[in-house]
Amino acid sequence: MEAFEYGLDYIPSWSSAWPSCLLCGIMIRSAQHSGPLKSYQKAIGRQLKRASEQDQILVPAKNVEEHYLVNYPWLGGCTFRATLCVIRLGTNYSFMIVTSDRNGCFHLRGICIADWSCSELVDFAVVPKDSSKARIGPRSVGIPVLPGPPRHDPAFSRFRLRGIRDARPEQQPSPGTGYLIHAHCWILLGREACEPMQTKLEWLDLNKLVQTARLMRAADKDSWTFRAERSPANPLVIPVFGLLLHSQNERRAKSSAVQSIQETNPKHPMNGVPMDIALLIAEDICRPDCNSWEATNLRNLLSVFEWALPESFWRRRVNENVFFELKELRKSNTPVNWQLLRLELMQLHGYPLNYRSGLRVRIQVLETLKELMPAYSKDKVEESSPSSNP
Incomplete structure (x- = not known):
């Protein structure tokens, strides 16, 4: 039965x-x-x-x-x-x-x-x-x-x-x-x-x-009990991510001579600033847990000074476990202005209550799974360990 x-x-x-x-x-x-x-x-x-x-x-x-x-x-x-x-x-x-x-x-x-x-x-x-x-x-x-x-x-x-x-x-x-x-x-x-x-x-x-x-x-x-949500967006398919890539391709198609945020201009007066000083300024403007306003201020700073910040700076601010599309994008070898894309994602991340992006639900689910899976994995390891063998 x-x-x-x-x-x-x-x-x-x-x-x-x-x-x-x-x-x-x-x-x-x-x-x-x-x-x-x-x-x-x-x-x-x-x-x-x-x-x-x-x-x-x-x-x-x-x-x-x-x-x-x-x-x-x-x-x-x-x-x-x-x-x-x-x-x-x-x-x-x-x-x-x-x-x-x-x-x-x-x-x-x-x-x-x-x-x-x-x-x-x-x-x-x-x-x-x-x-x-x-x-x-x-x-x-x-x-x-x-x-x-x-x-x-x-x-x-x-x-x-x-x-x-x-x-x-x-x-x-x-x-x-x-x-x-x-x-x-x-x-x-x-x-x-x-x-x-x-x-x-x-x-x-x-x-x-x-x-x-x-x-x-x-x-x-x-x-968590009785948490009412009114039609939040899809946390797996985030259309705005595709729009960001599409806008980059459009800008690239309009003028390949336009200098991107990621490129540096050797003749720019701020190009001689040591990278450690530039990092101190950027980190003071935009913390790792930045909001949308701080991300916008950083974007304006990099647009004016034309600095290209190192990978370590972006890893602390753009979590690729949340934006897992970045891993797939990197494997595809698609030409992308990574610094500009990360800035735009930081601005999007600064609005966690945005229903339309679906990002808020994704963050919430991943936070729950982050707490759930260590306990689940630990129990599974203990069950499969050969502790009973001599």
Whole structure:
């Protein structure tokens, strides 16, 4: 008997039931308007040459994970996944659901778009059983709103939502319960966890990950519980980063003779200033944790004096773990004015509350994962160490 066969006899209170991501703590909001949902479904349908947007369709989860709608960048966070042991997620605002089987283990289920209201939290139960599938569009007539798909339907699973606000980490999760994780949180987790551990996302121990996250959430409830976010932007796809590169290419195309901020002019009167003095001036103007105004002042200074500051100065101010696009850009060997690009990123970073950039959500998720992964990695190392051998 699988977890979804236990039924939906658990309806938590509103305060704990409104879903929050297990990793970042941000509440997962619903795509409550039919227009964006239909547009999203129609775009996927056209891409896959599928039928009418009036019917629900099952498509490969990868197509949903990689699809990005410019007009609705927030809609991906309204898709979710259910799991019963190994995790994988969609992108943008998509999220997955972690569910446990009768033995308390966690396993993967497919992706759905959330279209519920506060009074319809059991709608979370409708998830494709196949982890490689995604349900796009409204449910068909054959699938009732409550309490979910028929039990005999082989394509879907259902589960009981477990609110992490009232979760007790010392207790084993009951069979058939589930936790939610944003899809973008899972992808960022893959960057944070898989690179240093030299592993794959599918190989992460989901049971250990859930337990570690529950312990961390229980120890720091005041800082994350019931954190309402109104449609923040996609933390994985930041369009403004592409605009910065595009503006650089346009400037380069207009006039190759125009001197860039990174180049030095041997005839400039300030070119004779020793680099250590220039660094003292630049560091006084722009601290490592600078705001947008300080970054703008530094940009004006370098534009006038035409200094090219060393790499060590920029590493302290532009975190490439946050701006991971820089690593990919460096591998592509694309001609870039690195000093100017970093200045513009520092100005962008100075507005962490900017919803449109998606950067605020990325920083918040990475900070959470920075706290989560050391404990997870430590437990994994202790479990795999040959301490029991003579």
